[in-house]
Amino acid sequence: MKAALMRSLGKLEMAEVEDPCCPKGGALLKVLATAVCGTDIKMLEKGHRDLTYPRIPGHEVVAQVLEIDGGSGLRRGDRVQVWPGSSCGRCHQCLTGNDHLCPEVKIMGFNTDGGMAEMLAVGDVSKLNPIGDSDPMLLTLAEPLACCINVQEKLKVGKGDHVLIMGGGPMGCLNAFLARKRGAGTVMVSEPQPHRLEGAPSGLFDRITSPDPELLRRAVQEETEGAGADVIIPCTPQVRLDQGVFRMLAPGGRLCVFSGPRHEDSPLPVDVREMHYRELTVVGSYGNSSRHDREAVKMLREDAELTWTITGRYTLDKVRDAFDHAAARKGLKAVVTF
Numbered sequence: 001m002k003a004a005l006m007r008s009l010g011k012l013e014m015a016e017v018e019d020p021c022c023p024k025g026g027a028l029l030k031v032l033a034t035a036v037c038g039t040d041i042k043m044l045e046k047g048h049r050d051l052t053y054p055r056i057p058g059h060e061v062v063a064q065v066l067e068i069d070g071g072s073g074l075r076r077g078d079r080v081q082v083w084p085g086s087s088c089g090r091c092h093q094c095l096t097g098n099d100h101l102c103p104e105v106k107i108m109g110f111n112t113d114g115g116m117a118e119m120l121a122v123g124d125v126s127k128l129n130p131i132g133d134s135d136p137m138l139l140t141l142a143e144p145l146a147c148c149i150n151v152q153e154k155l156k157v158g159k160g161d162h163v164l165i166m167g168g169g170p171m172g173c174l175n176a177f178l179a180r181k182r183g184a185g186t187v188m189v190s191e192p193q194p195h196r197l198e199g200a201p202s203g204l205f206d207r208i209t210s211p212d213p214e215l216l217r218r219a220v221q222e223e224t225e226g227a228g229a230d231v232i233i234p235c236t237p238q239v240r241l242d243q244g245v246f247r248m249l250a251p252g253g254r255l256c257v258f259s260g261p262r263h264e265d266s267p268l269p270v271d272v273r274e275m276h277y278r279e280l281t282v283v284g285s286y287g288n289s290s291r292h293d294r295e296a297v298k299m300l301r302e303d304a305e306l307t308w309t310i311t312g313r314y315t316l317d318k319v320r321d322a323f324d325h326a327a328a329r330k331g332l333k334a335v336v337t338f
Helices: 038-046 142-155 171-182 213-222 272-278 290-302 314-327
Strands: 002-008 011-016 027-035 060-068 079-082 119-122 128-130 162-166 186-191 207-209 227-235 247-255 280-284 310-315 334-337
Touching: 002 027, 011 314, 038 314, 060 119, 060 142, 060 171, 128 290, 142 171, 142 213, 142 227, 142 280, 142 290, 162 171, 162 213, 171 186, 207 213, 213 272, 247 272, 280 334, 310 314, 314 334
Parallel strands: 162 186, 162 227, 186 207, 227 247, 247 280, 310 334
Antiparallel strands: 002 011, 027 060, 027 119, 027 334, 060 079, 079 128
16 A cells, blocks of 8 residues: 655655555545654654554544444444544553553554544544544544643633733644633633634634733733633744743633653743632643544534634645645644545
């Protein structure tokens, strides 16, 4: 079969690879669409701690069942979204609905081959979510939307919250959509290239502002009448979570370490007295569980019009162009279709 193969740092090329087989208790899938994630760009440009070469990337996958082994209720021809994780199913994390934190978790596109290929073998059919006749390209957004569900669940985003999203890329837009859905009162975004948001529906953002620290601080003060942001979600590794960010939080404010920070920005002095007296909360969020993924699929199938976030559509032989589209940050989401 044809596949996009990441052979080494910076080297992504088309290749002919051996067809996968249907695993015992699993499924063999024909890939319909796979989206490019910011982490895919990071893998190609800088590597990743979970990546081994050579590797077929792609973890935002929608596919069609070719073969299936086991009584899952799925049949040949069914179209499914794929949760990209593989976990033990026995540990405390798995049993409490946090299988993405399983000590044995493996992620397709990192530890195992992903969906930028004509076919994909999946070992656990319980991680396949039926999508019916929904648009496969739209459903590639399920995995990144599930990441947003994870972070906003942890941050308890809710009615009336003033939410600041730092970074207006695909994850920033999906977080804005979800914050609105959860009842946020104000949604602000900082973005150095505001033209990326020209396709956003009216009313999604109350304010789009520059990431310049002083301009951003002033915008938050104006939009919240001096109260500060109840929730801050950094959606780009370009954000350094310094004291300037913490000071934009309202009393009782919540901040998530969401987009993977750059190594050089990770060691930070934190004023725990400020956290104490102002009752600030800092949480981490990485990826998503299979339950978050199912919730995202349900949301996209029922009432989420997010096709405007897909600004690049490419065939597999143009996969490098898809990566370039995402890396240039001129548009939003790039999707490879089959």
